[in-house]
């Protein structure tokens with residue numbers, strides 16, 4: 061009991077210091093230094109609650125607010141709820157925040173866009189003049205043409221629009237990068253916007269500040285330096301968890317001397333063994349050490365080395381999980397139960413393991429579609445996930461209400477106007493919808509599941525749902541169909557869909573669960589900020605095929621390259637430092653036990669290197 065109370069006192073000074081900084085009459089900026097699982101979000105929420113109690117009335121009377129910038133929409137919702145929807149607090153993602161500052165400054169936006177497009181066109185033309193003919197040259201020419209057209213039409217746009225969560229394809233819309241760059245530029249150049257920011261938000265807190273777009277971070281640091289007495293910038297985050305390329309390198313070093321620097325050292329999430337491990341991983345970076353809670357269990361960590369040559373990786377991982385059942389006595393490690401969080405280095409590794417590779421891989425190969433594919437908003441995706449899959453799930457469950465709801469929501473068969481027009485024949489329309497649903501059920505739930513293409517055609521035939529434009533070419537049987545590979549379609553949206561439609565329909569369900577973050581798989585990057593009882597980290601440099609990360613170099617089974625050495629000497633970020641941070645993030649998600657499956661070309665050498673590294677005891681490394 062006494063120990064547990066002490067656990068909460070360890071970091072009380074940090075919370076107190078943050079509380080003192082959040083003072084509307086004498087604000088002081090601060091940079092919270094705290095590792096994984098240290099309760100940064102809790103500190104943020106309780107500091108604001110406390111401020112609202114002390115000075116909330118002042119905020120209400122003057123119409124000022126506190127701004128909080130978070131990394132994801134999910135994190136926004138979480139904080140809004142924890143702060144009980146307090147209207148004096150604006151919680152938003154960086155994109156929504158930036159747009160709230162920019163919106164309405166249409167003349168300034170036009171001028172900035174004009175100059176920016178001109179610069180982009182000039183840069184492309186310079187490359188075009190130097191470059192050789194080929195695919196890249198064709199793409200550059202197209203890009204020059206479309207940017208020129210956009211620039212010419214700027215004068216016609218009365219009001220610019222932007223959606224922080226959409227794909228912003230209309231002529232009058234701005235893209236995500238432009239909104240960030242423009243806000244940063246305006247905050248640097250336009251005293252009026254700075255004044256507006258400070259008048260609106262005397263206190264601005266940024267969560268996950270290590271990954272906040274560096275241009276905007278620089279601009280905000282600038283504003284703070286110009287108005288240190290009127291504006292409080294509070295940065296929460298952990299530089300060891302910087303995993304996106306956009307974040308500011310050297311953020312901790314860029315913080316001015318006169319800022320407060322509260323420090324939290326307690327890890328409230330991980331068992332003792334995991335805390336020791338992440339302290340060791342961190343030792344080569346900034347060396348910050350955490351303590352475990354006095355009530356933290358010992359916990360179990362195992363590293364399984366396996367040969368990269370083994371074809372069936374899923375079997376290896378199942379064997380590792382079974383071994384974890386033996387070691388921990390925790391039945392939750394039983395493979396196939398869905399209680400393990402498996403973290404792969406990139407999405408294709410997850411797609412292979414979870415079984416949605418054909419659908420996902422086909423669309424993922426088309427670069428322009430990636431963002432929309434990963435957040436589930438890409439063109440054509442919603443037709444399968446939000447319409448057909450929703451109905452399919454209701455049909456599988458035999459849930460009559462859910463079936464009716466799924467059809468009623470968007471099906472042209474039950475369109476209100478259409479039903480009204482049908483008058484006394486309404487029942488025939490309803491019967492038609494019922495027949496269409498029965499047919500879909502018969503198609504979907506057979507021994508051999510249909511392809512997405514077959515489902516698409518069925519839906520088009522029965523008019524069950526509207527077919528989106530991007531999928532229309534595949535409705536009629538004919539030249540756009542699977543068998544015919546059109547020339548040059550390898551890298552087009554149509555080509556990507558052509559291949560994706562060959563996938564079996566059940567892949568869409570797995571894909572949907574994956575992108576909603578509710579499957580047992582995720583990527584090393586995707587689990588930022590979250591925690592799970594059992595974590596399995598899967599490492600395979602060969603399968604991931606990336607150049608940004610190299611676990612082999614981090615562990616020491618592969619030598620550093622010339623570029624690594626040069627970057628290291630110049631104080632730049634290296635693939636090793638990046639991988640170390642990623643490894644820190646993944647391992648620190650574990651609440652109870654942690655398994656790492658490491659595929660290597662040479663398991664014996666890997667084992668020796670791992671022992672040498674000193675992160676794991678010899679008895680903690682097992683070869684599978």
Ligand SMILES: Nc1ncnc2c1ncn2[C@@H]1O[C@H](COP(=O)(O)OP(=O)(O)OP(=O)(O)O)[C@@H](O)[C@H]1O
Pocket residue numbers: 068094095096097098099100101102298301328329588589590591648
């Ligand atoms: N003072 C505390 N006492 C008990 N539990 C706490 C305390 N602070 C945080 N926790 C718990 O510890 C876990 C980690 O907290 P949280 O996720 O806020 O940490 P974090 O600093 O944001 O971590 P990360 O940077 O690793 O994402 C959560 O389950 C949280 O509820």
